Amino acid sequence: xxxxxxxxRTLVNERVSEFRDQVQRRLSGELTEDEFKxxxxxxxxxxxxxxxxxxxxxxxxTLASNQLRALAHVARKYDRGYGHFTTRQNIQFNWIKLSDLxxxxxxxxxxxxxxxQTSGNNMxxxxxxxxAGVAPGEIEDPRIWSELIRQHTTLHPEFSFLPxxxxxxxxxxxxxxxxxxxxxxxxRLIKNEKGETGFEVLVGGGLGRTPFIGKTIKHFVHGRxxxxxxxxxxxxxxxxxxxxxxxxxxxxxxxxxLGIEKFSREVEEEWQQIRYSSLQIDDEVIEDIRSRxxxxxxxxxxxxxxxxxxxxxxPDFEAWRKNSVAAHKNxxxxxxxxxxxxxxxxxxxxxxxxxxxxxxxxDKYSFGELRVGHEQNLALPHVAKRDLPALxxxxxxxxxxxxxxxxxxxxxxxxxxxxxxxxxxxxxxxxQELTRRFANHELANLIGRLHxxxxxxxxxxxxxxxxxxxILGVEKNGEEVYQITIGGRADESAALGNLIGxxxxxxxxxxxxxxxxxxxxxxxxxPEELFVDTVKRLGVEPFKERVYATR
Amino acid sequence: MPxxxxxxxxxxxxxxxxxxxxxxxxxxxxxxxxxxxxxxDALLKRxxxxxxxxPNNRDIAELVPxxxxxxxxxxxxxxFRDGRAYSQARLLRERYGYRGDLRATGQxxxxxxxxxxxxxxxxxxxxxxxxxxxxxxxxxxxxxxxQPTGDGRITALHRRMQLRHSEGVGT
Numbered sequence: 001x002x003x004x005x006x007x008x009r010t011l012v013n014e015r016v017s018e019f020r021d022q023v024q025r026r027l028s029g030e031l032t033e034d035e036f037k038x039x040x041x042x043x044x045x046x047x048x049x050x051x052x053x054x055x056x057x058x059x060x061x062t063l064a065s066n067q068l069r070a071l072a073h074v075a076r077k078y079d080r081g082y083g084h085f086t087t088r089q090n091i092q093f094n095w096i097k098l099s100d101l102x103x104x105x106x107x108x109x110x111x112x113x114x115x116x117q118t119s120g121n122n123m124x125x126x127x128x129x130x131x132a133g134v135a136p137g138e139i140e141d142p143r144i145w146s147e148l149i150r151q152h153t154t155l156h157p158e159f160s161f162l163p164x165x166x167x168x169x170x171x172x173x174x175x176x177x178x179x180x181x182x183x184x185x186x187x188r189l190i191k192n193e194k195g196e197t198g199f200e201v202l203v204g205g206g207l208g209r210t211p212f213i214g215k216t217i218k219h220f221v222h223g224r225x226x227x228x229x230x231x232x233x234x235x236x237x238x239x240x241x242x243x244x245x246x247x248x249x250x251x252x253x254x255x256x257x258l259g260i261e262k263f264s265r266e267v268e269e270e271w272q273q274i275r276y277s278s279l280q281i282d283d284e285v286i287e288d289i290r291s292r293x294x295x296x297x298x299x300x301x302x303x304x305x306x307x308x309x310x311x312x313x314x315p316d317f318e319a320w321r322k323n324s325v326a327a328h329k330n331x332x333x334x335x336x337x338x339x340x341x342x343x344x345x346x347x348x349x350x351x352x353x354x355x356x357x358x359x360x361x362x363d364k365y366s367f368g369e370l371r372v373g374h375e376q377n378l379a380l381p382h383v384a385k386r387d388l389p390a391l392x393x394x395x396x397x398x399x400x401x402x403x404x405x406x407x408x409x410x411x412x413x414x415x416x417x418x419x420x421x422x423x424x425x426x427x428x429x430x431x432q433e434l435t436r437r438f439a440n441h442e443l444a445n446l447i448g449r450l451h452x453x454x455x456x457x458x459x460x461x462x463x464x465x466x467x468x469x470x471i472l473g474v475e476k477n478g479e480e481v482y483q484i485t486i487g488g489r490a491d492e493s494a495a496l497g498n499l500i501g502x503x504x505x506x507x508x509x510x511x512x513x514x515x516x517x518x519x520x521x522x523x524x525x526x527p528e529e530l531f532v533d534t535v536k537r538l539g540v541e542p543f544k545e546r547v548y549a550t551r
Numbered sequence: 552m553p554x555x556x557x558x559x560x561x562x563x564x565x566x567x568x569x570x571x572x573x574x575x576x577x578x579x580x581x582x583x584x585x586x587x588x589x590x591x592d593a594l595l596k597r598x599x600x601x602x603x604x605x606p607n608n609r610d611i612a613e614l615v616p617x618x619x620x621x622x623x624x625x626x627x628x629x630x631f632r633d634g635r636a637y638s639q640a641r642l643l644r645e646r647y648g649y650r651g652d653l654r655a656t657g658q659x660x661x662x663x664x665x666x667x668x669x670x671x672x673x674x675x676x677x678x679x680x681x682x683x684x685x686x687x688x689x690x691x692x693x694x695x696x697x698q699p700t701g702d703g704r705i706t707a708l709h710r711r712m713q714l715r716h717s718e719g720v721g722t
Contacts (some may be wrong), residue, residue: 008695030681061618161632239638
């Protein structure tokens with residue numbers, strides 16, 4: 001956990017009072033809706049189909065239990081009793097009133113939470129590996145650097161009015177859980193031959209209507225130069241990124257149009273001018289940030305405690321443990337993923353009661369700390385193995401022990417036409433139907449790791465391009481039509497999926513997915529060959545044949 | 552459109568010239584970039600101060616040879632959403648050492664003042680009278696800044712280092 005100091009708190013409070021003034025000026029008519037729109041977006045407030053939507057930042061997905069309680073409080077007091085965790089480790093509330101927003105922000109500020117730059121054409125909330133600091137084999141905790149970037153990008157005087165939104169993600173593990181290759185800047189923490197920390201920098205990744213996998217712009221940027229290098233990229237983008245067409249304004253288009261070589265030369269030239277400036281970070285600054293991250297005082301605990309041995313007799317517990325519990329860097333502890341994908345429910349939602357209860361469980365079993373992952377699930381990052389059986393019972397009571405993490409029912413979906421004014425098609429009902437089709441956990445386990453991603457429009461908030469199975473809803477002649485891709489992935493081998501054929505109607509989507517899965521089960525070489533690997537080996541054709549043979 | 556300079560609403564002594572307006576005998580003038588570049592020598596020779604209005608899409612480095620002679624550089628906000636002039640402002644101040652008046656013109660609204668001040672602007676053609684009147688109050692909205700810019704405001708990182716060291720001395 002990063003603990004805010006007086007300086008951070010002061011800034012958040014100043015931002016709340018600024019926004020209160022802005023809302024007042026809007027309500028009095030002093031600000032036009034056009035003027036206010038940009039201001040509210042800079043503070044995470046969208047106007048949706050039915051109401052304002054309020055997106056709150058959870059920097060790099062780390063939450064303290066008291067912060068989760070404050071989010072529950074906002075859900076209960078100002079919204080309809082639930083919140084929706086997003087693919088960028090944030091939380092959204094869908095029914096908030098404009099006049100309540102300043103109070104909701106003030107309540108959140110008390111626990112060091114804000115909504116700055118969760119939307120708008122600025123540098124968005126920095127995301128990272130939800131297992132940062134606890135994953136075995138991690139080089140070092142990437143959140144120290146995430147926090148450095150969070151501070152540097154907050155209310156940046158030069159880059160708060162960019163051509164378009166700008167997202168940064170960081171990972172420090174071989175396995176990329178932060179999807180850095182589909183971010184405007186992706187940072188992979190590495191060490192140089194001297195053992196010094198630095199970053200491989202990728203640029204120009206992104207989804208939306210023109211998806212690109214990020215390209216490496218520099219193989220090693222020393223940690224001390226990280227801010228100046230990011231600033232150089234942003235300065236080039238701010239000046240040359242397209243502002244004439246919203247759909248061509250992301251940095252990926254600039255990188256594509258200039259070519260990575262020319263773009264990187266521009267950045268290099270700019271960087272050399274600012275590299276040895278006050279942007280250079282000395283070790284003391286990093287140490288200061290590191291010192292305000294609170295790490296648990298782990299006990300030396302057995303790898304296989306009696307509690308765990310005994311509970312192994314219960315097949316339900318075992319099913320959950322095998323699915324949702326992951327190795328921790330400390331052998332007496334585990335990382336527990338909490339599925340927010342119960343069968344038949346909208347993906348990523350949690351009620352205020354669940355949030356409060358999870359906060360209590362975090363206090364009891366995880367040193368008061370939780371994580372939010374981009375897959376729209378939560379995690380308890382420091383659970384002693386002896387506590388796993390008790391934790392499972394408690395989670396099960398709350399409806400939070402669905403053993404489907406990384407399985408076919410662990411679906412990522414955008415809010416779609418049920419909430420969003422941009423959407424052309426429904427997403428959530430597709431996800432709900434699919435979870436019902438594959439509700440049998442044995443079947444889901446037999447299928448193995450398979451990520452389904454659903455977007456209700458071309459803006460791709462459900463990251464359908466990088467789903468093993470991607471589903472994109474579009475509108476055609478007044479009807480919802482769904483285009484289906486296979487073979488995408490968002491990890492270190494990130495790739496965009498390929499279309500299997502013509503779009504299908506709303507009520508055919510689940511049948512098509514079933515056909516694809518059946519084809520996979522018949523085609524895979526062995527049970528360990530994941531869906532996405534079978535697609536890679538065989539291509540789209542055999543799946544296409546299966547799906548369209550009878551249609 | 553009220554002009555704010557030094558935190559106060561002031562009279563604008565500069566007259567804006569179009570590309571083809573005849574050059575007045577005397578008085579302060581603000582000239583579009585293309586005219587300035589074309590007639591720089593003649594413009595700078597006459598009595599009266601000279602300023603230039605520089606567009607977003609023209610390299611600010613072109614102005615470097617003239618910076619010491621310019622009384623005003625006016626950068627343009629064609630929309631309050633367009634942030635290119637913030638980069639131009641910082642380059643002028645921090646890279647090219649421009650010390651004259653740096654004026655924000657165009658869609659200049661209250662909620663941009665702090666960003667503009669931090670980027671190095673010191674005068675503002677404010678679109679709305681009420682915003683101009685609220686300038687001083689708005690400029691004081693924030694006391695914490697995370698990024699080092701040429702405006703000299705101390706950053707949070709440095710303030711923390713100072714606190715650390717002063718605590719170290721005390722103990």
